[in-house]
Amino acid sequence: MYPRFRGRHxxxxxxxxxxxxxxxxxxxxxxxxxxxxxxxxxxxxxxxVSAGERYARIYEINLSRCIFCGYCELACPFDAITLExxxxxxxxxxDDLIYTKDMLLAEPIKRVPVADRDLYDTPIPAYKGRS
Amino acid sequence: MSTxxxxxxxxxxxxxxxxxxxxxxxxxxxxxxxxxxxxxEPRLGPAIGACRMCLVEVEGMPKVQAACVLxxxxxxxxxxxxxxxxxxxxxxxxxxxxxxxxxxxxxVCDKGGECPLQDLTFxxxxxxxxxxxxxxTFEKPIPISPxxxxxxxxxxxxxxxxxxxxxxxxxxxxxxxxRGAASVIATFQDEPYRAPFSGNIIELCPVGALTSTQYRFxxxxxxxxxxxxxxxxxxxxxxxHATTREGKVKRILSRNHPEIDQGWLCDKGRFxxxxxxxxxxxxxxxxxxxxxRYEDVSWDDALDEVERMLRNAGGRIVTALSGSETVESAYAxxxxxxxxxxxxxxxxxEEVEPALDAxxxxxxxxxxxxxxxxxxxxPVVERAPIVDLWIxxxxxxxxxxxxxxxxxxxxxxxxxxLIWSGPGGEALPALAAGLGIADKPGSAAFHLxxxxxxxxxxxxxxxxxxxxxxxxxxxxxxxVSGDEAVANPAVRAMAEQAESVLAxxxxxxxxxxxxxxxxxxxxxxxxxxxxxxxxxxxxRLRRAVIPPGPDELAWLAxxxxxxxxxxxxxxxxxxxxxxxxxxxxxxxxxVGEHASLPPPVEVGDVPKPKAAETAPGQGLRxxxxxxxxxxxxxxxxxxxxxxxxxxxxxxxPDDAQRLGVSSGQQVHVRSNGTSVELRARVSRDLAPGAVRxxxxxxxxxxxxxxxxx
Numbered sequence: 001m002y003p004r005f006r007g008r009h010x011x012x013x014x015x016x017x018x019x020x021x022x023x024x025x026x027x028x029x030x031x032x033x034x035x036x037x038x039x040x041x042x043x044x045x046x047x048x049v050s051a052g053e054r055y056a057r058i059y060e061i062n063l064s065r066c067i068f069c070g071y072c073e074l075a076c077p078f079d080a081i082t083l084e085x086x087x088x089x090x091x092x093x094x095d096d097l098i099y100t101k102d103m104l105l106a107e108p109i110k111r112v113p114v115a116d117r118d119l120y121d122t123p124i125p126a127y128k129g130r131s
Numbered sequence: 132m133s134t135x136x137x138x139x140x141x142x143x144x145x146x147x148x149x150x151x152x153x154x155x156x157x158x159x160x161x162x163x164x165x166x167x168x169x170x171x172e173p174r175l176g177p178a179i180g181a182c183r184m185c186l187v188e189v190e191g192m193p194k195v196q197a198a199c200v201l202x203x204x205x206x207x208x209x210x211x212x213x214x215x216x217x218x219x220x221x222x223x224x225x226x227x228x229x230x231x232x233x234x235x236x237x238x239v240c241d242k243g244g245e246c247p248l249q250d251l252t253f254x255x256x257x258x259x260x261x262x263x264x265x266x267x268t269f270e271k272p273i274p275i276s277p278x279x280x281x282x283x284x285x286x287x288x289x290x291x292x293x294x295x296x297x298x299x300x301x302x303x304x305x306x307x308x309x310r311g312a313a314s315v316i317a318t319f320q321d322e323p324y325r326a327p328f329s330g331n332i333i334e335l336c337p338v339g340a341l342t343s344t345q346y347r348f349x350x351x352x353x354x355x356x357x358x359x360x361x362x363x364x365x366x367x368x369x370x371x372h373a374t375t376r377e378g379k380v381k382r383i384l385s386r387n388h389p390e391i392d393q394g395w396l397c398d399k400g401r402f403x404x405x406x407x408x409x410x411x412x413x414x415x416x417x418x419x420x421x422x423x424r425y426e427d428v429s430w431d432d433a434l435d436e437v438e439r440m441l442r443n444a445g446g447r448i449v450t451a452l453s454g455s456e457t458v459e460s461a462y463a464x465x466x467x468x469x470x471x472x473x474x475x476x477x478x479x480x481e482e483v484e485p486a487l488d489a490x491x492x493x494x495x496x497x498x499x500x501x502x503x504x505x506x507x508x509x510p511v512v513e514r515a516p517i518v519d520l521w522i523x524x525x526x527x528x529x530x531x532x533x534x535x536x537x538x539x540x541x542x543x544x545x546x547x548x549l550i551w552s553g554p555g556g557e558a559l560p561a562l563a564a565g566l567g568i569a570d571k572p573g574s575a576a577f578h579l580x581x582x583x584x585x586x587x588x589x590x591x592x593x594x595x596x597x598x599x600x601x602x603x604x605x606x607x608x609x610x611v612s613g614d615e616a617v618a619n620p621a622v623r624a625m626a627e628q629a630e631s632v633l634a635x636x637x638x639x640x641x642x643x644x645x646x647x648x649x650x651x652x653x654x655x656x657x658x659x660x661x662x663x664x665x666x667x668x669x670x671r672l673r674r675a676v677i678p679p680g681p682d683e684l685a686w687l688a689x690x691x692x693x694x695x696x697x698x699x700x701x702x703x704x705x706x707x708x709x710x711x712x713x714x715x716x717x718x719x720x721x722v723g724e725h726a727s728l729p730p731p732v733e734v735g736d737v738p739k740p741k742a743a744e745t746a747p748g749q750g751l752r753x754x755x756x757x758x759x760x761x762x763x764x765x766x767x768x769x770x771x772x773x774x775x776x777x778x779x780x781x782x783x784p785d786d787a788q789r790l791g792v793s794s795g796q797q798v799h800v801r802s803n804g805t806s807v808e809l810r811a812r813v814s815r816d817l818a819p820g821a822v823r824x825x826x827x828x829x830x831x832x833x834x835x836x837x838x839x840x
Contacts, residue, residue, distance in 0.1 A: 024238035025351040040348040052239045053272075054348040077238045 242339030363655025368664030444607030453613025454480030454582025457660030469596030
């Protein structure tokens with residue numbers, strides 16, 4: 001796969017475990033497909049979720065609407081969201097394509113063996129060998 | 132007042148004619164040129180030139196000048212940043228300087244996206260910062276009251292908030308502490324900012340230094356819709372924007388109507404909106420199944436039950452109205468009851484005499500008055516807070532504020548405003564007619580009623596029928612419409628006599644045990660319709676959010692079908708019907724975003740007031756008043772609880788001296804057997820012979836009380 005391929009989004013954490021996302025909604029503002037919903041809340045001393053004053057209590061991306069343009073990644077002031085390489089996003093129900101914050105923070109699940117290069121000796125494309 | 136002579140000013144090569152003395156910022160605006168500002172706000176009194184954002188070059192002056200403190204003079208030649216490189220460079224430097232200590236946390240800041248500092252930096256400021264040192268930091272956020280959070284790092288010291296506190300609300304609680312880079316905005320001794328107009332500083336702040344704790348992190352400016360509507364918390368009817376996101380009201384902003392509110396709002400109007408999502412809000416009809424037990428019933432079953440109750444009562448129906456209904460829903464209810472069932476008895480909210488329409492004038496008249504006479508027992512700020520701001524504005528403009536309409540000065544003055552705050556307003560039209568106020572432009576008479584739409588409800592009830600009420604005994608069915616009526620002790624007393632009680636209300640708690648059927652009510656933020664404010668101005672209410680159930684008009688129209696009364700479920704059509712009777716056929720669409728005041732009407736005979744009934748009694752006359760921060764909405768907004776008045780009794784200075792009481796002392800207030808311990812406060816605006824107690828603390832006290840230490 002080409003490394004700059006834009007697949008399913010990923011939310012990131014700082015090294016100390018706090019979420020990078022502060023729930024500023026700039027990704028939602030930049031999104032041309034209007035597929036991101038952010039509801040923010042204030043961090044408290046007992047329950048600190050992100051590094052800033054606020055965090056995203058709800059962060060949802062409707063991947064059935066997403067056009068994978070990567071504007072959210074460009075808009076993000078904290079590099080909290082990136083588009084990764086996962087592309088196998090089929091579901092039996094449309095609702096299952098609404099990815100919540102927990103799903104976006106987690107490592108992608110390897111669901112279909114075809115995708116796993118380690119299991120299958122599919123030929124590695126030329127560009128992969130160079131990088 | 133004569134208009135000043137016009138002068139010609141040249142701004143960026145454009146000649147513009149303005150009256151002499153116009154501020155340079157407005158003059159530039161008249162020429163179509165924007166001079167950017169932070170601290171300048173004409174409503175806050177004289178400009179102070181604190182932020183230096185408005186720097187311009189003026190021919191004949193050696194250095195760049197702050198435009199906000201200059202006024203237009205004949206022959207002035209001004210170059211703004213658009214034509215003068217010196218001014219542009221000065222503005223650029225000003226912004227760089229402001230940003231030296233301003234944190235760049237725009238993504239986290241509530242103001243981000245609607246921030247003047249952000250906008251002006253983008254347009255006039257430098258693209259990058261040369262500041263290499265760590266920025267000044269403070270502890271943040273500091274709650275300066277339960278409703279307002281202060282972030283001192285973001286403050287750019289424009290002094291808008293302190294000027295508001297000092298020169299508009301005149302509470303003087305907000306100050307700037309220390310000097311230079313260490314200056315911070317603070318309340319005196321870090322006491323909470325407890326004042327009825329504190330919320331306005333949130334809107335005045337040009338950066339995110341003062342934010343609302345209720346709105347904090349709730350929405351970003353690109354996610355919201357602003358619905359232009361009218362506040363339904365008091366009879367002033369301030370124009371507001373209800374900010375909504377995802378179908379919920381998130382905040383209330385002022386919408387400047389220069390004749391009514393000048394863009395100010397009281398804290399009740401600004402923060403009490405949260406009652407819409409109160410925990411005990413009723414969403415489905417409730418039917419009583421035991422002494423204190425209720426069950427949810429479907430709307431169809433509920434309407435069947437209402438029909439049965441109405442038919443069983445056989446016309447022996449009394450309706451208690453709140454004064455918070457829209458004109459349309461009050462008319463719909465009145466039409467169903469009066470035309471469909473012949474039930475003409477009603478308990479109406481405190482009325483404004485229709486004869487006062489002869490002295491109709493906008494509230495702004497108070498600001499230009501020469502003499503303001505405040506009559507009636509209750510404090511103005513507790514009934515109609517914005518009127519209190521207008522009286523303060525008048526006093527700053529040199530007006531005299533009196534407590535009596537007698538005297539030669541009042542009679543001879545050309546600009547007199549009479550304000551009646553409290554019950555007993557029937558005497559006002561005769562008084563105003565005696566002073567010839569109808570013939571003096573710049574004079575007016577206002578009665579401040581208790582409820583937001585008391586006038587409109589009275590109009591609607593009168594328009595629906597003209598038979599006399601028969602006051603049935605015993606009452607077959609008592610209909611209690613709205614939460615003010617639910618809280619009214621007189622209505623509760625009637626309910627004990629009534630065979631059955633139907634309530635239309637928003638909240639569950641106060642209804643338990645005495646109502647037989649409850650239908651969910653709606654808030655002013657959930658209705659379409661019209662309100663009539665204390666001036667007699669018809670204003671448009673717009674639905675900001677969807678109510679949990681059908682609104683009053685929807686189910687009243689269904690019910691009316693069963694009684695063969697023709698009633699539309701649409702406010703526009705109901706309004707057309709009532710407008711033909713009561714409002715001269717005004718079109719619903721023309722009520723408008725900035726409603727205008729209809730001209731005064733000729734009222735032939737001013738009714739002679741009945742002689743004021745003063746119940747004889749021993750001791751001091753007790754005036755219980757309903758405080759601004761009380762009532763069902765405020766009770767359900769925890770952030771506003773600190774504003775509720777404490778257990779206090781107000782005494783006049785004469786009585787206090789006679790009884791040997793000073794402010795802050797605990798006193799016993801006694802009357803026929805009951806005694807209450809209250810804190811005394813000596814109040815200069817109270818006449819001798821009376822004491823004032825907030826109604827929630829007056830308990831069972833009679834009309835006359837004894838005060839002792």
